[in-house]
Amino acid sequence: MSAKSNPRVGLFLTCLVDAIRPGIGFAAIQLLEEAGCRVEVPQAQTCCGQPALNSGDDKDAADLARRTIAAFEGHDYVVLPSGSCAGTMVHAYPELLAGDPEWAARARDLAARAHEITSFLVDVMGYRPQGRRLDATATYHDSCAGLRELGIAAQPRALLASVEGLEMRGLEGNDVCCGFGGTFCVKYSSISNAIVTEKAEAVERTGADLLLSGDLGCLMNMAGKLHRRGAKTRCFHTIEVVAGRAGGPAIGEEG
Amino acid sequence: MNAPQQGFKERADAELKNAVLKIAIDRTTGNAERKRAVAVAAFPEFQAARARGRAIKDHVIAHLDHYLEMFERNATAAGATVHWASDDAEARAIITRICLEADAKLVTRAKSMLGEEIGLPHALADAGIERVETDLAEHIIQLAGERPSHIVWPAMHRTREQVAILFKEAHHPPPAADDPATMVQSARRELRAKFLGADVGISGANFLVADTGATCTVTNEGNAELTTTPPRIHIVTAGIEKLVPSTAHAFALLRLLVRSATGGEMTQYTTFHCGPKRPGDADGPEEMHIVLVDNGRTRMLADEFRPMLRCIRCGACMNHCVVYRQIGGHAYGGTYPGPMGAVLTPVLDGLAQSRDLPHACTMNGRCAEVCPVEIPLPTLLRAWRTRSWRERLEPRSVRAALGLWAMAARRPWLYRLGSRIGVRALRLFGRRGWIGSLPLVGGWTAYRDLPRPSGRTFMEQYRAGQAGRAGQTGREARK
Ligand code: SF4
Numbered sequence: 001m002s003a004k005s006n007p008r009v010g011l012f013l014t015c016l017v018d019a020i021r022p023g024i025g026f027a028a029i030q031l032l033e034e035a036g037c038r039v040e041v042p043q044a045q046t047c048c049g050q051p052a053l054n055s056g057d058d059k060d061a062a063d064l065a066r067r068t069i070a071a072f073e074g075h076d077y078v079v080l081p082s083g084s085c086a087g088t089m090v091h092a093y094p095e096l097l098a099g100d101p102e103w104a105a106r107a108r109d110l111a112a113r114a115h116e117i118t119s120f121l122v123d124v125m126g127y128r129p130q131g132r133r134l135d136a137t138a139t140y141h142d143s144c145a146g147l148r149e150l151g152i153a154a155q156p157r158a159l160l161a162s163v164e165g166l167e168m169r170g171l172e173g174n175d176v177c178c179g180f181g182g183t184f185c186v187k188y189s190s191i192s193n194a195i196v197t198e199k200a201e202a203v204e205r206t207g208a209d210l211l212l213s214g215d216l217g218c219l220m221n222m223a224g225k226l227h228r229r230g231a232k233t234r235c236f237h238t239i240e241v242v243a244g245r246a247g248g249p250a251i252g253e254e255g
Numbered sequence: 256m257n258a259p260q261q262g263f264k265e266r267a268d269a270e271l272k273n274a275v276l277k278i279a280i281d282r283t284t285g286n287a288e289r290k291r292a293v294a295v296a297a298f299p300e301f302q303a304a305r306a307r308g309r310a311i312k313d314h315v316i317a318h319l320d321h322y323l324e325m326f327e328r329n330a331t332a333a334g335a336t337v338h339w340a341s342d343d344a345e346a347r348a349i350i351t352r353i354c355l356e357a358d359a360k361l362v363t364r365a366k367s368m369l370g371e372e373i374g375l376p377h378a379l380a381d382a383g384i385e386r387v388e389t390d391l392a393e394h395i396i397q398l399a400g401e402r403p404s405h406i407v408w409p410a411m412h413r414t415r416e417q418v419a420i421l422f423k424e425a426h427h428p429p430p431a432a433d434d435p436a437t438m439v440q441s442a443r444r445e446l447r448a449k450f451l452g453a454d455v456g457i458s459g460a461n462f463l464v465a466d467t468g469a470t471c472t473v474t475n476e477g478n479a480e481l482t483t484t485p486p487r488i489h490i491v492t493a494g495i496e497k498l499v500p501s502t503a504h505a506f507a508l509l510r511l512l513v514r515s516a517t518g519g520e521m522t523q524y525t526t527f528h529c530g531p532k533r534p535g536d537a538d539g540p541e542e543m544h545i546v547l548v549d550n551g552r553t554r555m556l557a558d559e560f561r562p563m564l565r566c567i568r569c570g571a572c573m574n575h576c577v578v579y580r581q582i583g584g585h586a587y588g589g590t591y592p593g594p595m596g597a598v599l600t601p602v603l604d605g606l607a608q609s610r611d612l613p614h615a616c617t618m619n620g621r622c623a624e625v626c627p628v629e630i631p632l633p634t635l636l637r638a639w640r641t642r643s644w645r646e647r648l649e650p651r652s653v654r655a656a657l658g659l660w661a662m663a664a665r666r667p668w669l670y671r672l673g674s675r676i677g678v679r680a681l682r683l684f685g686r687r688g689w690i691g692s693l694p695l696v697g698g699w700t701a702y703r704d705l706p707r708p709s710g711r712t713f714m715e716q717y718r719a720g721q722a723g724r725a726g727q728t729g730r731e732a733r734k
Contacts, residue, residue, distance in 0.1 A: 013713055019674045020706060022713035041717055046670040052661055054618065055653065056640030060661035067665065144619035177577045181617025188615050189698030190268050194581040195617075196703065224703030227689055252706035254688040 009037040010075035012068070012089075012114075014082045015047050016216040021251065024216060027243035028081045028117055035127035037077075044071035048085040053092055054182050065093045066103055069110045077124070078114045081239060082215050083146020084182075086116040091149055116146055117239055118214060122155040128162045132244045135165040138210035139203060140238070142175045143218045156214055156238045163241060169206045173199070180221040192221075200225045203233055210246070211235045223251040263611035266586040276412055276583050283411040284574040290518025291571060291625070298514060308511045309629045312565035315498050316556065322465040322498045323547070329468030333530030335543040340373075346548045347378040350457070350490055353544055354384055357488050359454035365472065365482040366390035367459025368406050368568060369492050369548060372590045372603065375457070387449040389478035391442055398425045404584030406591060407516050407570035412583050446478075456482040456540070460493040461512065461567070462505040463545075469529040470545060471505055473513070473522040480526055489528070489540035495547050496564040502527070508567055511627035515569035551602045559638045563598050565628040572622035572632060578615055587612060594622035594632045601639055610648045613639035671714055678708040 009032055017024045025041075032039045049064030068089070072078045080086045090111045097107040121127040140160070146152040160166060179185060179195025186192075199222055203211050211226070211233050213219050223235035234250035270276055295301045315322055327337045340346035354362060362384050364370065376397075379386045388397045392410035396403060398421050403409030410418070419433030422441055430441035458479050460470040470491045472479040483489045499505045513519050532539030555564055573579040573593025584592030589600030589609065597612035613636040622632045643649060663669045684690045689704040699705055710716075 015674070018713040019678050020708045022709065022711070022716055025713040025717070041714075043714075044667050046664040046667050047660075049664075052657060054637070054640070055649065055657055056637070056642070056644030057657055057661070058641050058644070060657070060664075064661070064664055144617070144621070148620035148624055175621075177617050177619035177621065179577060179617060181619070184615070184617050186696055186698035188264070188267070188578075189701060190264075190271055191578055191581055191615065192617075192698075193702035194271055195577045220706055221703065224689075224699070224705055227704045228702065249688070249709070252688045252704065254707075 005036060007037050007076035008074070009039050009077045009079050010072045011039055011041050012045055012048070012072070012078055012080045012085065013041065014080060014085045014216065016220070017081055020220065021216060021237070023245060023248065024081050024237045024240060027237070027239045027245050028079065030243045031117070031121060031127070031129075031239055032079060034129070035121055035125040037079075037125070040075070042071045042075075048080075048088045049092075050085065050088050050182060053088065053096070054184075058096060061092070062096045062100070065096050065107065069093065069103065069106050072110060072113075073106070076113065077120065078110065079117050079120050080114065081117045081237065082217075083116045083143050083150055083152055084215050084217065086114055087145040087149035089114040116150055116152055116214065118156040118159055118242075119150060119152050122158050127159075129159065129242050129244070130162075132162065132242065133164040134241060134244075134246055136210055136246070137167045137169055137206075137208040138212050138241070139169045139171040139206040139208040140174065141171060141178060141199070141203075141211065141213040141218065141222065143213050143215040144175075144177050146214050147175055152214065156212075159242045160212070160238065166241070169208045171206055172202045178218045178222050180215075180218045182217065185221060193225075196221055196225045200229055200231065204229075204231050209234060210241070210250075212238045212241060214238050219251055227252055263586065263588060263609075263615065266588060267582045267615070270582045270586045273583075275414055275417070277581075279412050279414045279417075280580055280583050282414070283405070283408055284580055287407075287517065287570070287574040291515060291574070292518075294514040294518040294520065298510075301514075304507070304511055305627055305629055308508050308567075308627055309565060311499060311504050311507060312496075312567075312628055315500065316496065316561065316564050319495065319498070319553075319556065322500060323495060325465040326463050326468060326498060327547075329466060330470075330530070330545055331468070333468045334533070335468065335530050335545050338544060338546045340546055340548045340550070342550050343373040343548075346373040346492065346546055346550070347375065349546050350375065350492065351378055351382045351384075353488065353490060354379070354455050355382060357454055357542075359384055359488070361385045361387065361449065361453045362455045362457060363387045363389050363450060363453040363482045363486065364393070365456070365458040365474065365479040366393045366409065367457070367492060368403070368590065369459050369494050370457065371403060372494075373492065373548060373550065375492070387446065387453065389446055389450065389482045390474070391439065391476055391478070394442055394446060395421060398422075402585065402590075404592065405570060405573060406568050406593075406595075412585065447481075450481045451485055453482075453486045455488045455490060456484075456486040457490045457492065458483050460491050460497055462499050462508065463493055463497045463547075464500075464502055464505055464527070465498055466501045467527075467529055469502070469527040471525065471527050473509065473525050475517075475523045477524050480524060483526075483528055484538055484540065486540060488542045488544065489531070491528070491543070491545045493545065493547060495549055495552050496566070512567050512569050515567075515571040515625065515627040555602060560598065560602060560635055562630050563595070563602075563635060565630055566595055566599075567628060568595075569627055571625045571627065572630075575621045575625050577617065577619065577621075594636070595630075598632060598635045598639070606639065606643060606646065607648055610639075610643045613637075613643070671712070674712045675715060678710075678712055681705075681708050682710075 049061040052060040395410040404412040462471040531543040
């Protein structure tokens with residue numbers, strides 16, 4: 001079968017999905033297979049290197065970039081359930097390794113094959129879910145890296161529009177940062193708190209049952225704040241809903 | 256010439272508790288954000304104009320020596336005197352010398368961020384020269400003894416209500432009411448008397464036009480004209496990056512500047528000053544001095560911060576910054592706040608003094624998205640982080656933790672083991688899905704709950720599933 005109709009896809013989990021919410025990884029595998037991909041989960045993967053990159057530790061970041069590139073060399077595509085890790089592969093890797101004659105081209109090659117999952121499903125595979133139903137109201141937060149580094153906005157909405165019974169409500173400031181920012185939320189926790197408080201207030205004002213987004217870091221930040229405030233909003237990764245898995249426990253709910 | 260920036264976190268925490276500040280910030284930046292969005296939507300060629308603006312600035316920066324010489328030649332031919340200041344101290348010395356030689360007692364000043372950057376208000380005070388700020392917002396902060404908190408609206412941290420109290424104490428007679436119109440009238444009465452008696456007027460410049468030797472100022476209050484025209488001497492202070500090749504280029508950038516700053520199409524006043532009063536002119540200063548300030552700019556020319564020289568000081572990046580909108584401008588501690596300030600302050604005051612600024616950013620990219628000259632602000636902030644790491648300015652604990660993590664991340668088996676142990680350890684805390692308090696990540700749990708990991712790691716479950724269904728890849732193996 002051709003790579004086009006039945007591509008070999010390497011799934012990059014991301015650290016947070018691996019540790020905190022594996023269900024997102026399984027939702028990714030399910031959707032990719034439904035879209036006609038052969039999915040593999042290379043065991044040599046660890047972290048994309050963002051903690052080092054955002055701390056200014058370019059040496060460790062470049063080292064992890066090389067390892068990740070090597071781990072995904074044979075795949076037609078590399079797909080990630082995170083706009084921010086995908087953005088790192090697409091934009092940061094080629095920059096980090098631009099001066100490395102042995103790796104610069106390989107970094108560009110990976111960048112061309114790496115995709116955030118909702119954009120991959122819609123733009124590359126032309127996928128829409130079939131026969132999914134969820135009777136609920138939901139609102140959507142555009143995570144910054146996906147939105148601004150990769151232009152992801154229409155794709156998750158298109159996937160969600162295919163879920164019958166799901167009523168989407170607009171979120172005021174949907175494209176404004178939630179205050180997560182990786183290590184920022186711990187290093188400058190009081191500022192981060194002020195930002196996520198405004199985000200939580202906006203989410204609560206929608207009155208939606210569900211808050212959806214495409215990055216687990218942002219989701220944990222918003223879900224954690226909503227829960228602390230006593231809000232009843234349930235939080236899911238977009239692809240959990242698209243894969244029909246929103247019947248299970250939401251982020252922070254015990255299964 | 257700036258206060259030390261150390262103590263950023265303390266200042267930020269104090270500002271976060273200031274509820275009135277938050278009201279003031281939301282009013283001004285919220286308004287600016289809305290109006291800019293309308294102005295940009297009504298200007299279909301905006302993206303093309305941005306690219307052109309950027310190209311103009313890049314061209315000038317690449318040929319700075321050429322245009323500086325051209326400007327000096329033409330300004331001199333028009334009768335102005337051009338001075339060169341390599342740093343803030345030199346700029347202060349030049350300006351105070353001109354004032355003292357003219358025996359100036361009273362100086363009026365039109366808002367200029369460069370004046371703040373070089374510490375001009377203090378220098379004038381030290382020289383015993385009375386300074387009157389003619390911009391309404393600068394008048395407010397002069398009365399309050401403060402520094403600007405925004406590059407376009409220096410007094411935006413003060414609400415109308417607070418300003419009313421300030422004016423009541425300082426104006427003679429005090430304003431009769433505290434509606435905006437009455438307060439502006441009161442300030443006008445207070446200030447106009449001084450305008451005419453000033454010996455020297457000091458202004459900044461939004462553009463230096465190389466082929467005419469003119470300097471250009473834009474304001475909405477007309478105060479710049481009253482600062483630059485009646486006094487005997489007019490001094491312009493400007494950073495060397497303010498150069499444009501011609502008047503047409505200045506207008507190309509003006510279209511971007513005004514829309515990005517206030518959402519207007521044009522400022523009320525756009526004035527080109529070309530030399531002092533000529534024979535037969537009805538008014539104008541007898542002497543015009545132009546002080547061109549480097550202060551770190553040629554250094555930026557040669558390093559990775561070069562794109563920052565494109566900045567036209569519109570303030571859009573701070574209006575759209577989630578951090579600025581929570582803590583305001585003073586918390587940054589430098590002359591320039593917000594994203595552009597977080598890039599510039601380490602240049603001006605040193606990274607060791609200001610290492611928090613490039614780190615106190617979520618890297619959300621909204622600033623770069625709105626910047627009218629396409630400055631990649633997050634990339635530049637990241638460049639400061641890289642320097643900070645290389646120069647070992649990061650706390651030891653951070654370096655150690657990251658070193659340990661990176662060591663594990665290079666070894667997949669160890670990383671997986673670490674994740675497995677971490678997940679199990681996390682499950683010892685909290686109850687019913689949430690962790691309310693946890694050592695090491697107290698910054699998180701002080702304000703939000705942490706979702707408890709749902710069970711085994713993905714990799715554990717995945718491999719168990721693979722083993723159970725040998726040969727078949729994919730599907731989730733639920734326990
Ligand atoms: S960096 Fe860009 S957005 Fe910020 S003040 Fe300068 S020109 Fe305006």
